Amino acid sequence: MLLxxxxxxxxxxxxxxxDELVFTSSGTKAVHSGVAGVLAGRRRVGRHLMVSAVEHSSxxxxxxxxxxxxGAVTQVxxxxxxxxxxxxxxxxxxxxxxLACLQSANHEVGTEQPVAEVAGVCREAGVPxxxxxxxxxxxxxxxxxxxxxxGSAHKWGxxxxxxxxxxxxxxxxxxxxxxxxRESGRAAGFENIPAIVAAAASLRAVRAEAAQEAVRLRELxxxxxxxxxxxxxxxxVVGDPVRRLPGIVTFSCLYVDGETLLHELDRAGxxxxxxxxxxxxxxxxxxxxxxxxxLSEGNVRVSLPFGTAAEDVERFLEVLPGAVAxxxxxxxxxxxxTVVRDDVLVVDSLGKLxxxxxxELAKVIGDVPVGGxxxxxxxxxxxxxxxxxxxxxxxxxxxxxxPATEGTAYLVRRVS
Amino acid sequence: MLLxxxxxxxxxxxxxxxDELVFTSSGTKAVHSGVAGVLAGRRRVGRHLMVSAVEHSSxxxxxxxxxxxxGAVTQVxxxxxxxxxxxxxxxxxxxxxxLACLQSANHEVGTEQPVAEVAGVCREAGVPxxxxxxxxxxxxxxxxxxxxxxGSAHKWGxxxxxxxxxxxxxxxxxxxxxxxxRESGRAAGFENIPAIVAAAASLRAVRAEAAQEAVRLRELxxxxxxxxxxxxxxxxVVGDPVRRLPGIVTFSCLYVDGETLLHELDRAGxxxxxxxxxxxxxxxxxxxxxxxxxLSEGNVRVSLPFGTAAEDVERFLEVLPGAVAxxxxxxxxxxxxTVVRDDVLVVDSLGKLxxxxxxELAKVIGDVPVGGxxxxxxxxxxxxxxxxxxxxxxxxxxxxxxPATEGTAYLVRRVS
Numbered sequence: 048m049l050l051x052x053x054x055x056x057x058x059x060x061x062x063x064x065x066d067e068l069v070f071t072s073s074g075t076k077a078v079h080s081g082v083a084g085v086l087a088g089r090r091r092v093g094r095h096l097m098v099s100a101v102e103h104s105s106x107x108x109x110x111x112x113x114x115x116x117x118g119a120v121t122q123v124x125x126x127x128x129x130x131x132x133x134x135x136x137x138x139x140x141x142x143x144x145x146l147a148c149l150q151s152a153n154h155e156v157g158t159e160q161p162v163a164e165v166a167g168v169c170r171e172a173g174v175p176x177x178x179x180x181x182x183x184x185x186x187x188x189x190x191x192x193x194x195x196x197x198g199s200a201h202k203w204g205x206x207x208x209x210x211x212x213x214x215x216x217x218x219x220x221x222x223x224x225x226x227x228x229r230e231s232g233r234a235a236g237f238e239n240i241p242a243i244v245a246a247a248a249s250l251r252a253v254r255a256e257a258a259q260e261a262v263r264l265r266e267l268x269x270x271x272x273x274x275x276x277x278x279x280x281x282x283x284v285v286g287d288p289v290r291r292l293p294g295i296v297t298f299s300c301l302y303v304d305g306e307t308l309l310h311e312l313d314r315a316g317x318x319x320x321x322x323x324x325x326x327x328x329x330x331x332x333x334x335x336x337x338x339x340x341x342l343s344e345g346n347v348r349v350s351l352p353f354g355t356a357a358e359d360v361e362r363f364l365e366v367l368p369g370a371v372a373x374x375x376x377x378x379x380x381x382x383x384x385t386v387v388r389d390d391v392l393v394v395d396s397l398g399k400l401x402x403x404x405x406x407e408l409a410k411v412i413g414d415v416p417v418g419g420x421x422x423x424x425x426x427x428x429x430x431x432x433x434x435x436x437x438x439x440x441x442x443x444x445x446x447x448x449x450p451a452t453e454g455t456a457y458l459v460r461r462v463s
Numbered sequence: 464m465l466l467x468x469x470x471x472x473x474x475x476x477x478x479x480x481x482d483e484l485v486f487t488s489s490g491t492k493a494v495h496s497g498v499a500g501v502l503a504g505r506r507r508v509g510r511h512l513m514v515s516a517v518e519h520s521s522x523x524x525x526x527x528x529x530x531x532x533x534g535a536v537t538q539v540x541x542x543x544x545x546x547x548x549x550x551x552x553x554x555x556x557x558x559x560x561x562l563a564c565l566q567s568a569n570h571e572v573g574t575e576q577p578v579a580e581v582a583g584v585c586r587e588a589g590v591p592x593x594x595x596x597x598x599x600x601x602x603x604x605x606x607x608x609x610x611x612x613x614g615s616a617h618k619w620g621x622x623x624x625x626x627x628x629x630x631x632x633x634x635x636x637x638x639x640x641x642x643x644x645r646e647s648g649r650a651a652g653f654e655n656i657p658a659i660v661a662a663a664a665s666l667r668a669v670r671a672e673a674a675q676e677a678v679r680l681r682e683l684x685x686x687x688x689x690x691x692x693x694x695x696x697x698x699x700v701v702g703d704p705v706r707r708l709p710g711i712v713t714f715s716c717l718y719v720d721g722e723t724l725l726h727e728l729d730r731a732g733x734x735x736x737x738x739x740x741x742x743x744x745x746x747x748x749x750x751x752x753x754x755x756x757x758l759s760e761g762n763v764r765v766s767l768p769f770g771t772a773a774e775d776v777e778r779f780l781e782v783l784p785g786a787v788a789x790x791x792x793x794x795x796x797x798x799x800x801t802v803v804r805d806d807v808l809v810v811d812s813l814g815k816l817x818x819x820x821x822x823e824l825a826k827v828i829g830d831v832p833v834g835g836x837x838x839x840x841x842x843x844x845x846x847x848x849x850x851x852x853x854x855x856x857x858x859x860x861x862x863x864x865x866p867a868t869e870g871t872a873y874l875v876r877r878v879s
Contacts, residue, residue, distance in 0.1 A: 072488030072624065075652030079641045108641035108651065201653065208488060208624040208655035224640070225495045225524035235524065236491030237617065239624035242658075 049240055053247035060250045061196060061213055062188040068213045069230035070243050074181045074199025075105040077210035080222065080233060081177055081195050082109040085146045086118070088219035089175070093143020094118040099131045099150065099160065100338035103179055106148050107334070119143075122338075128287040129158035129339045137168040144174045146195075151183040155322075155335040155348055156286030157268075157295030159183070163191030175218050182292060184211075185253045185353075186261055194218045200246035203253050204353060208239055209246040253353060261293040264351050267360045268296040271349060278368045283342045283440060294351040299336070301437065302406045303345025303374045311370040312347075317363055320348040332401070332429045342436035343429055344402040345371070378406060391420045397454050401429035405437050408459060412443065415461050420446070426454030434459065465656055469663035476666045477612060477629055478604040484629045485646035486659050490597045490615025491521040493626035496638065496649060497593055497611050498525040501562045502534065504635035505591070509559020510534040515547045515566065515576065516754035519595055522564050523750070535559075538754075544703040545574035545755045553584040560590045562611075567599040571738075571751040571764055572702030573684075573711030575599070579607030591634050598708060600627075601669045601769075602677055610634045616662035619669050620769060624655055625662040669769060677709040680767050683776045684712040687765060694784045699758045699856060710767040715752070717853065718822045719761025719790045727786040728763075733779055736764040748817070748845045758852035759845055760818040761787070794822060807836045813870050817845035821853050824875060828859065831877050836862070842870030850875065 051065075058065040071077040086096060098110050100122040110120045121139050123131050131149065140147070147169050152159045162178055169176040175194035183189065185203030189196060195218060200209035212233060214220050226232040253260075268291075276282050281301035300308065305321035312319055322333035322343065336343040349363070392415045396404035404425040415421055423434060431448065434457045438445035446458035467481075474481040487493040502512060514526050516538040526536045537555050539547050547565065556563070563585050568575045578594055585592040591610030599605065601619030605612060611634060616625035628649060630636050642648040669676075684707075692698050697717035716724065721737035728735055738749035738759065752759040765779070808831045812820035820841040828837055839850060847864065850873045854861035862874035 072492065073652035073655075075643070076488065079651065083640075104643060105641065105651065108643055112641045199653075206655075206657075207653060208658055210652075224499075225521065225528045227491070227520060227524055235495065235521070236489035236626075237615075237623065239489075239622075241622075242624055 049244050050238055053243045056247040056251055057211060058213075060188065060247075060254055061184070061198070061211065063196070063213050063215065066231070067215055068211060069233045070238060070246070071210035071212050071230075071234045072208060072236070072239070074179075074197060074202065074210040076234070077197035077199070077212040078103070078105040078177075078179055079109050080224075081197050081212050081214070082106065082113070082146065082148065083223040084214070084220045084233070085175055085177065085195060085218065086113060087221040087223055089145040092145050093141070095121065095141050095144040097121045097123060097136070097139055097144060097147040097174075099123045099125060099136075099148070101125050101129055101153050101155075101158075101335045102148060102150055103154055103181065104334075106150070106179055110148075125338050127339055127341060128290075129153050129156045129285070129335065130160055130287060130290065131165070133161050133164040133168060136165045137172075140168070140172045140174055144172070146177060147174050148177045148179065151178055151180040151189050152292045153286070153335060154182050155333060156297045156339070157182075157292040158287040159290040159292065162189055162193065166191035166193045169194075182295075185250065186257050186293065187254070195220075200242070200249065203250055205246040205249035206242045209242045256353070260353055264293040264353075264355065267351055267355065267357060268294060268349075270360060271296045271364065272298075274364050275367065278364060279371050281440070282371075283436070285336065285339065285341045294353075294355075295348065296351075297346065297348045299342040299436075300345030300347070300371050301342065301440065302378065302402050302409065303371055304378060304400075304402055305344065305346045307374045307377070308345055308347060308370060311373055312366070315366045315370065317366065320350070321346050332432055337432050340432075340436070342433060342440065344405060344433045345374075378402065391422045394421060394423045396423055396425040396427075396430070398426065400427045401433060403427075404430045404457075405433050408434065408437065409441075412441075412459070412461055417461050417463065419461050421459045421461070423457045423459065424451050424454050425457065430457060431455070465660050466654055469659045472663040472667055473627060474629075476604065476663075476670055477600070477614070477627065479612070479629045479631065482647070483631055484627060485649045486654060486662070487626035487628050487646075487650045488624060488652070488655070490595075490613060490618065490626040492650070493613035493615070493628040494519070494521040494593075494595055495525050496640075497613050497628050497630070498522065498529070498562065498564065499639040500630070500636045500649065501591055501593065501611060501634065502529060503637040503639055505561040508561050509557070511537065511557050511560040513537045513539060513552075513555055513560060513563040513590075515539045515541060515552075515564070517541050517545055517569050517571075517574075517751045518564060518566055519570055519597065520750075522566070522595055526564075541754050543755055543757060544706075545569050545572045545701070545751065546576055546703060546706065547581070549577050549580040549584060552581045553588075556585070556588045556590055560588070562593060563590050564593045564595065567594055567596040567605050568708050569702070569751060570598050571749060572713045572755070573598075573708040574703040575706040575708065578605055578609065582607035582609045585610075598711075601666065602673050602709065603670070611636075616658070616665065619666055621662040621665035622658045625658045672769070676769055680709040680769075680771065683767055683771065683773060684710060684765075686776060687712045687780065688714075690780050691783065694780060695787050697856070698787075699852070701752065701755065701757045710769075710771075711764065712767075713762065713764045715758040715852075716761030716763070716787050717758065717856065718794065718818050718825070719787055720794065720816075720818055721760065721762045723790045723793070724761055724763060724786060727789055728782070731782045731786065733782065736766070737762050748848055753848050756848075756852070758849055758856065760821060760849045761790075794818065807838050810837060810839045812839055812841040812843075812846070814842065816843050817849060819843075820846045820873075821849050824850060824853065825857075828857075828875070828877055833877050833879065835877050837875045837877070839873045839875065840867050840870050841873065846873060847871070
């Protein structure tokens with residue numbers, strides 16, 4: 048009875064029928080089961096899977112498995128704000144598209160996707176749309192005529208260990224892997240009743256205050272967005288300024304190592320994230336920032352949970368400039384060996400990690416005449432993203448890259 | 464750090480290295496991932512999977528998936544006490560056996576399996592043995608040279624939503640499905656840290672008292688085993704009388720419907736299980752009791768949790784005879800149409816569910832002379848198990864079954 052009541056409550060919050068919703072052991076599991084189930088159910092249609100380039104890693108990992116098994120995957124690109132275009136999404140639909148996936152909002156930069164419109168073009172094409180609604184479900188139901196939806200209780204302040212998988216009636220779905228009679232055969236194993244009940248209750252509780260709290264948090268994140276560029280030099284605030292989640296704000300600081308800045312802020316009492324928080328143990332730059340084409344170095348994601356005090360935001364804004372300056376000072380003056388060869392100034396940054404190659408580039412750009420070239424040799428992957436981003440921020444011309452004897456050479460022309 | 468500490472504590476309790484143990488979202492998930500991972504890792508060796516006939520449904524469901532995908536599965540039979548024989552297990556090993564699975568103890572009847580000996584013959588044959596230790600891990604580590612082990616926290620009194628998967632170093636293992644960098648790539652999704660910490664702490668706590676509590680509970684279950692046959696007529700106590708879990712005792716009552724008896728006992732304040740508790744929503748007879756060849760009707764499993772008071776056991780023994788008698792009275796005197804034809808007394812039990820066919824058989828056996836036959840026509844699956852079991856309990860001869868125009872005819876010869 049508790050399970051039934053929790054299902055009713057969650058379905059009401061999602062805007063679906065109770066028999067369309069099952070509880071899984073996590074949001075990740077909901078995504079994996081949802082993607083695999085639709086792909087198997089629609090195998091006759093084809094094996095083409097579409098995902099946006101900025102989906103959560105759980106969606107991308109499911110896509111990797113599909114590709115490894117011989118399926119085709121298209122990543123739909125996003126604009127500089129992190130959103131797909133409806134037309135771009137529509138253009139990528141194919142006759143053999145079995146499933147399309149689009150998050151309701153991005154987990155790193157907070158940008159909301161045009162889900163309702165994309166659901167419309169997918170419906171027209173007869174392709175089911177799976178919406179990873181992990182980021183937004185606490186704020187409200189997902190609009191539009193989607194087919195499959197996933198969520199994660201700990202994202203709305205509920206307990207860990209509970210995900211939601213909603214499959215609309217009429218969607219062809221063939222659950223994969225061993226099944227039992229629980230949760231319509233879509234989530235095997237004994238249900239975690241206490242956590243499920245808490246998940247449903249907490250969703251109902253946050254929803255009751257969501258509209259009011261969204262306004263308040265939006266003011267606070269807007270304050271951070273507006274203030275940070277003035278308080279900290281060489282900062283890029285990323286993500287859509289309007290179509291965004293209320294409680295997330297993200298910016299990148301030039302010449303800063305994100306992990307070090309995180310530790311500085313942690314010492315000041317602020318727990319923030321950098322890059323892709325969900326895979327922060329890996330050192331590759333965030334796939335989201337890369338897809339957006341924005342600066343990834345010194346990236347900071349500030350998430351304001353329900354009830355965050357305005358004073359805490361003020362104190363964060365007080366602490367941030369010093370923390371960034373401190374990190375920049377530490378990284379400040381690396382020995383740079385530069386050689387001018389064939390009118391090109393060569394910076395050897397081999398073996399140096401982000402943000403050092405960009406710092407070295409910035410230090411020598413004044414040494415070449417306007418029109419002159421700087422050639423940065425680097426083997427850190429982040430340079431591929433951050434050198435063009437630096438050029439855009441500084442109004443210099445990014446000429447391109449070419450293979451070097453070791454690493455890659457990035458060519459920059461001094462414009463001003 | 465909490466996760467690391469929990470892993471260390473759990474590994475110590477299991478008797479493995481911390482880096483061999485990952486936390487999953489349930490015991491079921493641990494089994495599914497463990498079976499799939501070894502089968503994939505050893506695919507070159509072959510696609511033969513061995514399981515005992517009395518494994519938990521999670522193991523059998525994993526075997527079903529393997530079989531559906533073209534793999535071969537052998538179910539190793541058990542004796543009347545529910546245990547596999549070491550020789551029987553050894554004989555089923557093949558050159559193409561990729562994996563063998565054997566529970567540490569049975570979840571329905573409490574019988575302990577000869578895991579250490581079976582692990583020995585598997586090791587000799589170079590076949591990894593996966594031990595589903597869900598039932599026994601609270602009582603102590605699994606002895607013997609096993610390769611893979613699974614467990615479930617809520618079984619030892621810990622929280623729901625936490626399983627253990629241990630894969631010994633050197634076992635070929637290829638995790639299946641989408642993975643991320645968590646839990647060695649063997650359990651994707653954000654770790655449920657609070658539940659994992661509670662799981663490890665509770666395992667340590669129950670282990671500290673396990674030896675003492677095992678002795679106490681064993682006395683209580685022994686009391687039930689000894690008393691029930693005297694208090695209730697026509698009862699079969701099932702499972703090994705000696706090699707068994709301390710806290711589980713199971714018996715079957717002739718002429719009783721298990722679900723009705725459960726409700727009677729529930730009204731008296733006792734929550735017991737019937738048949739396979741994990742799939743009690745399905746109406747097929749327990750696969751465990753079927754594999755053991757014992758009576759399945761009126762099946763009751765009594766689980767005594769840690770700390771069960773002796774007085775509660777006494778009160779259960781007071782209540783049980785009346786509850787069974789009440790159910791028998793309710794089912795008591797169904798109208799039986801019997802026809803003697805060709806010296807055979809025919810009982811038409813078509814459309815009647817367990818335990819009615821056996822009740823009808825019992826009522827007419829006295830009507831035929833010694834040496835005469837009773838032919839019971841039934842279409843309830845449980846009859847196939849329960850009519851032979853009744854014959855064994857009553858010392859009558861079970862002749863065999865044959866297809867009837869409708870349903871199946873079961874032939875019984877009156878011996879005494």
